[in-house]
Amino acid sequence: MADCVFCAIVAGSVPAFKVIDSPDGVGFLDTRPVFKGHVLIVPRTHVVTLPDLSPEALPGYFGLVQRVSAAVPAALGAKGTFVAINNIVSQSVPHLHTHVVPRTKGDGLRGFFWPRTKYADDEEANGYAEKIAKELG
Template identity: 90%
Template structure:
């Protein structure tokens, strides 16, 4: 879809700090992360919500989400991850995307209040993306 920023990231016409680019989808750093290393995983095709994703694409897409959810703690030394999808409400970009957020005990995240932070520079974002990409192989 021409006016979808996530489709443009998938196509490579909009830059992003990609951690994985595979047939099942693309993972890249959120530009307003809850915590540094927060990855968005999107399917290659433009679908707006999870119910719009073809049942035949579910195993590949969620396999990719699972890989990213395993890689993020290993790459960043986090204890685990928070994995979430918004459908319509609170969905800032109308393209299905799954949040994979690194978590540690006592990190301050409570419920669905997601404080946002910023990367200090593109270089810092590149470092985080590279660590997760390296863990994904």
């Protein structure tokens, strides 16, 4: 879709700090992370919500989400992850995306209040992306 920023990231016409680029989807750092290392995973095809994703695409897409949710704690020393999908409500970009947020006990995340932070610069963001990408192989 021409005006979708996530489609543009998938196509490579908009830069992103990618952690994985596979036939099943693309994972990249959220530019406004809840915690540093927060990854968004999107399917390669433009669909708006999870119900729009074809049944044939589900295993590959969620396999990718599973891989990223294992790689993030291993790469960053987190204790776990929070994995979430918004469908329409609170969906800031109308393209299906799954959040994989690194978590540590006592990190301050409560319920669905997601405080946002920023990377100091592109170099710091690139460092986080490279750590997660390395863990993904």
